[in-house]
Amino acid sequence: MSVRVRFAPSPTGNVHIGNIRAAIFNWLFARHEGGKFLLRVEDTDRERSTQEAIDTLLGCMAWLGLDFDEPTVFQSKQCARHLAVADELVRKGLAYKDNKGGGGECVIFRMPKEGRLEYTDLVKGTIKKKAEDTQDFVIVRSDGTPVFHLSNVVDDIDMAITHVIRGDDHVENTFKHIELFKAIGAPVPLYAHLPMIVNNQGKPYSKRDGAAFVGEFKEQGYLPDALFNFLLLLGWAPGDDREVLTREEMIALFTLDRCKSSAARFDVKKLVWMNGEYIRRQPREVFEAEFVSRVQAGGLSTEGVDLAGIMEQMQIRTKFYSELPASCAYFFTDAYAFDPKAVEKRLKVEGVTALLDEVAESYAALPIFDVQTAHETLTAMGESRGTGLGSMVHPVRVAVSGLTEGPGLFEMLVLLGRDKVCARLRDVAKRLRDGSL
RNA sequence: GCGCCCAUCGUCUAUCGGUUAGGACACAAGGUUUUCAUCCUUGGAAGCGGAGUUCGACUCUCCGUGGGCGCGCCA
Numbered sequence: 132m133s134v135r136v137r138f139a140p141s142p143t144g145n146v147h148i149g150n151i152r153a154a155i156f157n158w159l160f161a162r163h164e165g166g167k168f169l170l171r172v173e174d175t176d177r178e179r180s181t182q183e184a185i186d187t188l189l190g191c192m193a194w195l196g197l198d199f200d201e202p203t204v205f206q207s208k209q210c211a212r213h214l215a216v217a218d219e220l221v222r223k224g225l226a227y228k229d230n231k232g233g234g235g236e237c238v239i240f241r242m243p244k245e246g247r248l249e250y251t252d253l254v255k256g257t258i259k260k261k262a263e264d265t266q267d268f269v270i271v272r273s274d275g276t277p278v279f280h281l282s283n284v285v286d287d288i289d290m291a292i293t294h295v296i297r298g299d300d301h302v303e304n305t306f307k308h309i310e311l312f313k314a315i316g317a318p319v320p321l322y323a324h325l326p327m328i329v330n331n332q333g334k335p336y337s338k339r340d341g342a343a344f345v346g347e348f349k350e351q352g353y354l355p356d357a358l359f360n361f362l363l364l365l366g367w368a369p370g371d372d373r374e375v376l377t378r379e380e381m382i383a384l385f386t387l388d389r390c391k392s393s394a395a396r397f398d399v400k401k402l403v404w405m406n407g408e409y410i411r412r413q414p415r416e417v418f419e420a421e422f423v424s425r426v427q428a429g430g431l432s433t434e435g436v437d438l439a440g441i442m443e444q445m446q447i448r449t450k451f452y453s454e455l456p457a458s459c460a461y462f463f464t465d466a467y468a469f470d471p472k473a474v475e476k477r478l479k480v481e482g483v484t485a486l487l488d489e490v491a492e493s494y495a496a497l498p499i500f501d502v503q504t505a506h507e508t509l510t511a512m513g514e515s516r517g518t519g520l521g522s523m524v525h526p527v528r529v530a531v532s533g534l535t536e537g538p539g540l541f542e543m544l545v546l547l548g549r550d551k552v553c554a555r556l557r558d559v560a561k562r563l564r565d566g567s568l
Numbered sequence: 569g570c571g572c573c574c575a576u577c578g579u580c581u582a583u584c585g586g587u588u589a590g591g592a593c594a595c596a597a598g599g600u601u602u603u604c605a606u607c608c609u610u611g612g613a614a615g616c617g618g619a620g621u622u623c624g625a626c627u628c629u630c631c632g633u634g635g636g637c638g639c640g641c642c643a
Contacts (some may be wrong), residue, residue, distance in 0.1 A: 137580075141643055156641085161572095173643070175643080176643075223586075234641075237641055237643095238641095241640095255573070255574090258572070258573080259572085260571070260572065261571085262637090263588040264570075264571050264572085265571090265637065265639095266639075268640090268641095269640080269641045270641095271641085273641060276641090278607095278640090278642085279642070279643045280643095281642095283643085299573080299574095299636085300635095300636095300637055300638075301638095302572065302636090302637075302638080303571080303572060303573095303635080303637075304637040304638080306572095324573090326636095327636070327637080328572080329635095329636075331579090332635095332638065333634095333635055334635095334636080335636085335637090362590090364580060364581075366578070366580090366581095367581095368581050368591095369582095370582070370583095371582085371591090372581095372582080372590075372591045373590075373591090373592095374580090374581090374591080374592055374593090375592095380621085384592095391574095391580095391581080392573080392574065393574050393636095394574070394575095394577065394636065394637095395575090395579090395580065395581090396579060396580075396581065396636085397579095397580095398578095398579045398593070398594085399580075400579080400593060400594055401580065401591095401592080401593040401594080403593095404592090404593060404594085411606075444605090445605095446595070446606095447605060447606045448604065448605035448606070448608095449605090450605085458604095473598095481638070501622065506594085506602095508574065509602090510575080513601095519601055520601065520602065521601050521602060521603095522601095523602085524601095524602035525602070525603070527602090528603065530636085534603090534604090534606035535603060535604075536603060536605080537603075537604065537605090538603095538604085538605085539602075539603085539604095540602055541602085
């Protein structure tokens with residue numbers, strides 16, 4: 132039997148990370164089994180299911196590389212079929228009409244009244260329930276529209292779905308769905324329920340807890356592969372100590388029996404780490420393309436700089452592309468911004484103005500200007516002044532970059548070049564004197 | 569209230585009856601009186617409680633406790 136799974140979201144304009152994780156697990160399962168991954172848009176709520184919402188959904192899937200194997204099914208187009216199935220169930224006596232609500236006649240499905248219901252969940256094991264603890268439920272509303280349970284099951288039958296992999300919140304519904312499959316006379320698929328993603332309080336993770344939608348992570352500069360990998364590790368582990376996995380490794384290793392059945396807390400710190408990990412592992416050409424486009428988007432030119440050297444320094448310390456170009460603008464322009472706190476702490480200090488001029492003078496006099504000579508010069512100055520290297524390094528860094536963070540100071544100076552370094556040191560000294568900084 | 573499910577470091581997790589309970593994130597210290605980052609080393613940090621089964625339970629069973637989910641003519 133060939134595996135067929137589906138991702139069945141209702142398009143609301145946002146794609147929640149819990150939902151997309153279900154898509155990821157379905158996709159990985161299909162790819163691991165050599166089966167089909169399908170998309171069904173549950174767009175029965177016509178108000179919210181706009182074309183824009185559907186585009187957002189498709190965009191998120193494409194961004195994460197979740198390609199599907201057959202044309203998208205739109206649930207709204209299957210309505211007549213759902214109702215026909217309901218009629219058939221009524222005809223067979225497996226469902227009945229009722230008008231308890233007073234709003235007209237609805238169709239209600241009969242659940243077993245005695246005995247035990249149970250099914251084997253591929254991640255949670257055997258789930259049992261007494262028939263008496265279940266209730267008949269509406270499958271067609273009195274306005275003639277089919278209810279979720281009916282539509283969902285009929286569509287799964289029509290799409291020949293073999294495994295239903297979805298969120299934990301559906302475990303109870305599964306008893307209803309299985310009875311529907313049986314009543315309709317269709318083979319019951321296998322089920323796997325994924326644990327929820329929760330916040331620090333153990334409640335379902337929502338927008339109140341931070342970024343909760345795929346689009347937000349994209350905007351904040353997360354890489355799709357980093358988000359994908361991170362979400363996979365929420366509820367699944369390969370069994371060895373690997374955490375950063377290639378897509379190929381994930382596909383090869385993914386099995387449902389390695390999924391956890393307890394809820395996972397969303398820890399953004401680990402996602403941040405993983406994003407940096409992914410940026411560092413990108414081939415230099417890929418980093419370069421993104422780096423250059425960010426720098427240029429910031430109105431900066433990459434002409435006349437040691438781009439390769441700058442990128443070498445920046446790739447290992449960039450956690451988000453959105454930090455660019457602010458974190459390295461000083462490499463590309465003399466009109467770089469000064470961090471006010473850094474100015475206060477490192478430049479507006481007794482003796483610094485003179486120090487900057489002195490450093491510029493020493494650097495200008497060097498026969499060659501490289502990492503070693505730049506370093507030695509400052510060390511020697513620190514010794515002769517009896518203040519040590521630390522008291523020189525910080526003011527110089529802030530003067531030439533405006534920031535307190537960045538590459539090693541001497542690597543940074545060499546990348547800037549002696550002329551710019553000396554000019555900036557003198558200029559900052561001047562501005563400190565005339566109070567314009 | 570009734571039903572279902574879940575429970576290992578602060579967090580994500582490994583372990584599928586016998587381990588000094590391992591790894592990662594985060595944190596702390598060191599390599600590094602130049603920051604941040606990278607890299608390396610080191611450190612602290614866990615089996616919810618109680619019974620039972622067993623020669624031996626984190627692991628199996630039961631009872632508690634705590635948490636989550638479900639109980640719509642929402643999906």
